Amino acid sequence: MIHTFKGGVHPNYMKAPQVPISVVAPPAEVIIPMAQHIGAPCKPVVQVGDTVRMGQVVGDNPAPVSAPVHSSVSGKVVAVEPRPHPLGDTIMSVVIENDFRDTPCDDLKPLTEEEMKDPDVILKRMRDAGVVGMGGAMFPTHFKVRGGIGKVDKLIINGAECEPYLNGDHLTMLNFPEQLLKGIELVRIASHVEKAYYGIEVNKQDAIDLLNSLHPEQYGIEIVPEAVKYPQGGEKMQVFAVTGRRVKPGALPSGVGCNVVSTRTCYAVYQACYEGRPVIDRIVTVSGSAIGRSFNALTRVGTPLGYLAEQCGGFVKTPRKIVLGGPMMGICATNFDAPTIKGISGVLYFTEDEDKSVKDPHCIRCGKCIEVCPMNLEPIFMYMYYTKGDYENLEKYHVMDCFECGSCAYNCPARMPLTHAFKTAKLMLQAKAAKEKAAAEAKAAKEAQK
Amino acid sequence: MSGQKERIVLDAAFQPQVRTDRDTRRLMLDVIIALIPTVIVAVLQFGVNALFLCLIGAVSAVFWEALYRFLFKKESNIGDLSAVVTGLLLSLTLPASAPWWIPVIGTMFAIVVVKQLYGGIGRNFLNPALAGRAFLLASYATLMATWNIPKALSGTVDGVTMATPLASLYSTEAAGVMPAYFSVGRLFMGYIPGSMGEISALAILIGAGYLIYRNVISWRIPVSFIGAVALITLIFGKKGFGNGEWMLYNLFSGGVLFGACFMATDYATSPVTLKGQLVFGAGCGLLTVLIRYFGGYPEGTTYAILIMNLCTWAIDKGFRRHQFGVTKADIVLQKAQELAEKEARR
Numbered sequence: 001m002i003h004t005f006k007g008g009v010h011p012n013y014m015k016a017p018q019v020p021i022s023v024v025a026p027p028a029e030v031i032i033p034m035a036q037h038i039g040a041p042c043k044p045v046v047q048v049g050d051t052v053r054m055g056q057v058v059g060d061n062p063a064p065v066s067a068p069v070h071s072s073v074s075g076k077v078v079a080v081e082p083r084p085h086p087l088g089d090t091i092m093s094v095v096i097e098n099d100f101r102d103t104p105c106d107d108l109k110p111l112t113e114e115e116m117k118d119p120d121v122i123l124k125r126m127r128d129a130g131v132v133g134m135g136g137a138m139f140p141t142h143f144k145v146r147g148g149i150g151k152v153d154k155l156i157i158n159g160a161e162c163e164p165y166l167n168g169d170h171l172t173m174l175n176f177p178e179q180l181l182k183g184i185e186l187v188r189i190a191s192h193v194e195k196a197y198y199g200i201e202v203n204k205q206d207a208i209d210l211l212n213s214l215h216p217e218q219y220g221i222e223i224v225p226e227a228v229k230y231p232q233g234g235e236k237m238q239v240f241a242v243t244g245r246r247v248k249p250g251a252l253p254s255g256v257g258c259n260v261v262s263t264r265t266c267y268a269v270y271q272a273c274y275e276g277r278p279v280i281d282r283i284v285t286v287s288g289s290a291i292g293r294s295f296n297a298l299t300r301v302g303t304p305l306g307y308l309a310e311q312c313g314g315f316v317k318t319p320r321k322i323v324l325g326g327p328m329m330g331i332c333a334t335n336f337d338a339p340t341i342k343g344i345s346g347v348l349y350f351t352e353d354e355d356k357s358v359k360d361p362h363c364i365r366c367g368k369c370i371e372v373c374p375m376n377l378e379p380i381f382m383y384m385y386y387t388k389g390d391y392e393n394l395e396k397y398h399v400m401d402c403f404e405c406g407s408c409a410y411n412c413p414a415r416m417p418l419t420h421a422f423k424t425a426k427l428m429l430q431a432k433a434a435k436e437k438a439a440a441e442a443k444a445a446k447e448a449q450k
Numbered sequence: 451m452s453g454q455k456e457r458i459v460l461d462a463a464f465q466p467q468v469r470t471d472r473d474t475r476r477l478m479l480d481v482i483i484a485l486i487p488t489v490i491v492a493v494l495q496f497g498v499n500a501l502f503l504c505l506i507g508a509v510s511a512v513f514w515e516a517l518y519r520f521l522f523k524k525e526s527n528i529g530d531l532s533a534v535v536t537g538l539l540l541s542l543t544l545p546a547s548a549p550w551w552i553p554v555i556g557t558m559f560a561i562v563v564v565k566q567l568y569g570g571i572g573r574n575f576l577n578p579a580l581a582g583r584a585f586l587l588a589s590y591a592t593l594m595a596t597w598n599i600p601k602a603l604s605g606t607v608d609g610v611t612m613a614t615p616l617a618s619l620y621s622t623e624a625a626g627v628m629p630a631y632f633s634v635g636r637l638f639m640g641y642i643p644g645s646m647g648e649i650s651a652l653a654i655l656i657g658a659g660y661l662i663y664r665n666v667i668s669w670r671i672p673v674s675f676i677g678a679v680a681l682i683t684l685i686f687g688k689k690g691f692g693n694g695e696w697m698l699y700n701l702f703s704g705g706v707l708f709g710a711c712f713m714a715t716d717y718a719t720s721p722v723t724l725k726g727q728l729v730f731g732a733g734c735g736l737l738t739v740l741i742r743y744f745g746g747y748p749e750g751t752t753y754a755i756l757i758m759n760l761c762t763w764a765i766d767k768g769f770r771r772h773q774f775g776v777t778k779a780d781i782v783l784q785k786a787q788e789l790a791e792k793e794a795r796r
């Protein structure tokens with residue numbers, strides 16, 4: 001049986017899993033931002049002039065919601081300063097001059113077989129290796145898994161890879177199937193659950209067959225084939241497709257006993273535990289009409305975006321934007337010097353060919369945004385209230401439940417900037433709520449003084 | 451390379467970075483394509499004049515739209531083809547005997563008064579083509595009810611004009627007597643007099659099938675509309691007809707099918723909520739039958755749809771759905787809480 005959810009769209013997939021994994025030569029200088037996860041940013045633990053080895057910790061933070069960052073090359077620290085971050089702004093970064101020797105750091109040893117049966121050891125290793133949600137959410141995995149213990153009875157591995165262009169998960173399945181299954185098993189053990197469900201869209205049938213041929217059941221894993229539809233990989237959609245459970249509005253999947261972990265994260269857990277290797281590289285799909293073809297490039301964390309494009313043959317057309325991740329949820333980098341980070345699964349160099357926005361869009365009331373919204377929202381009205389600045393109705397129409405999947409705006413024939421508006425609206429509402437809370441607190445404090 | 455890099459200005463364009471190929475223009479083009487079978491039947495039955503009227507409708511609609519946008523210094527939007535659709539739809543509701551200036555006046559009312567004065571595409575609350583038709587009906591009643599004999603019936607019937615099957619169906623004198631040439635099969639094929647677009651059920655259904663297949667319109671409005679008409683006429687039959695026969699006659703005569711597939715599905719004037727669309731369609735069907743049964747005028751479709759157009763906003767407000775993850779139990783609980791709060795306040 002093929003599992004899925006209601007709503008969603010079928011974008012032009014532009015996938016190229018047939019392109020073999022290519023290795024991007026590490027750049028002469030890598031930039032390691034201190035914020036490559038959601039939560040407390042790291043503080044640099046090295047100084048200018050230090051020699052670092054490949055995989056050595058260069059930034060850390062003891063806060064619970066955090067994960068250390070590691071050097072992706074060996075060499076010398078040449079700067080510890082704010083640098084452009086791919087997701088905007090400048091962020092404290094450690095810049096390392098590459099000595100091109102890749103001298104490995106052996107701080108992390110492969111775990112023994114005994115240790116790999118101990119959830120606490122695995123969780124600690126996830127943290128030490130800097131494993132975060134590598135599907136793009138970048139939430140520290142150790143924290144997510146630990147938080148689910150006791151609540152979660154079903155572990156779900158996200159292998160949908162529903163975003164157009166991206167092939168990294170698919171290629172990981174095809175090239176490292178056994179390692180992947182072992183990685184999932186580790187996450188499963190760390191989560192204290194009996195069984196993990198691996199949801200994979202059926203456009204990766206070859207990977208499904210391959211994984212099934214390796215007897216996933218001996219690792220406590222069941223492969224769940226899923227319909228090819230965006231956003232199948234959304235957490236709530238994954239949970240629904242696999243278990244039929246509906247995550248409540250505003251709640252996390254753990255509220256219905258599920259945790260969703262991405263494919264590449266499980267592979268990173270495998271590397272961390274079996275190889276003692278922290279997260280210092282990943283497959284990044286490089287594509288877009290400015291490049292003219294697709295690469296599935298094994299890229300070191302900290303590789304500047306401009307350098308990455310050069311390594312992939314340079315531009316055949318002038319790029320207009322650099323999209324990080326997939327084109328549906330990915331946001332744009334505006335600086336060629338910004339580096340790739342752990343959570344970036346794709347870098348798409350788009351020209352105006354991909355741009356379909358119009359100057360003065362008019363909603364034609366076709367209802368196509370409503371038809372596809374996987375959260376059952378009514379984007380047309382949310383947008384209307386957004387343009388009116390009507391906060392109350394925005395809330396009534398549940399704008400806070402929008403998870404910015406982009407389906408509505410993708411499907412809108414009039415090209416209304418729906419998703420962008422909701423993103424802004426959510427920020428406005430949050431700011432307003434924060435302000436009101438602060439005001440209420442101030443008032444309460446005053447009363448207390450009296 | 452790096453020199454070139456400096457000069458490239460990067461957009462921080464907002465997500466999603468890709469969009470479907472199917473823009474407004476493409477949807478409208480699909481509607482035009484879906485109308486082709488209907489136009490072909492009209493030409494086969496009424497001659498080239500039918501095509502001529504359709505073209506005049508389309509061209510004049512575009513003309514009015516362009517003129518209005520030009521005079522009021524607004525950006526031209528004729529590229530979206532919505533005016534062509536309106537013009538074509540309006541023409542197809544006319545009798546083939548209509549003089550050439552009828553669609554010109556009709557489209558002026560449709561485009562200028564109904565569509566543009568309310569702010570253009572997507573803002574109007576009445577279906578422009580139908581409102582144009584209603585305007586013409588009120589102003590030129592005789593011209594709008596002169597039915598040429600279709601080619602399929604020439605030789606069978608004498609004279610130049612004749613009554614439509616719908617009129618025969620509801621005529622008080624000859625209750626239960628339908629002429630043999632108005633058999634259900636012939637109605638289905640379109641071998642009958644009537645408005646150019648409405649005569650052939652077959653052609654309309656082909657077009658509607660195309661629109662639904664291409665997901666230009668959803669099935670909800672046509673199915674609930676036609677379903678409501680079918681159900682009511684099946685239950686409340688008429689003496690002299692078998693109930694099934696009466697139902698089929700009601701479906702295939704007059705504008706029910708054309709209205710359900712092409713008029714009631716007009717984006718701007720029908721609900722966008724999914725349940726709302728079902729309610730809207732059923733309402734159109736119900737009103738159509740009510741007007742046919744109890745109104746002085748046999749053709750109820752136009753007014754039924756126009757009346758429902760006025761309810762669209764209220765329907766959209768009233769038939770919202772719950773966001774993903776909200777169960778029936780949650781809703782009951784929430785309602786109970788609200789009630790309790792109200793009580794407490796009192």
Ligand code: SF4
Pocket residue numbers: 362363364365366367368369370379380383408411412413414415416418722
């Ligand atoms: S999809 Fe776009 S044009 Fe259609 S109703 Fe939604 S916002 Fe309006």
Ligand code: SF4
Pocket residue numbers: 372373374375376377379401402403404405406407408409418419422
């Ligand atoms: S409203 Fe939000 S959740 Fe719904 S389709 Fe649009 S972006 Fe996705």
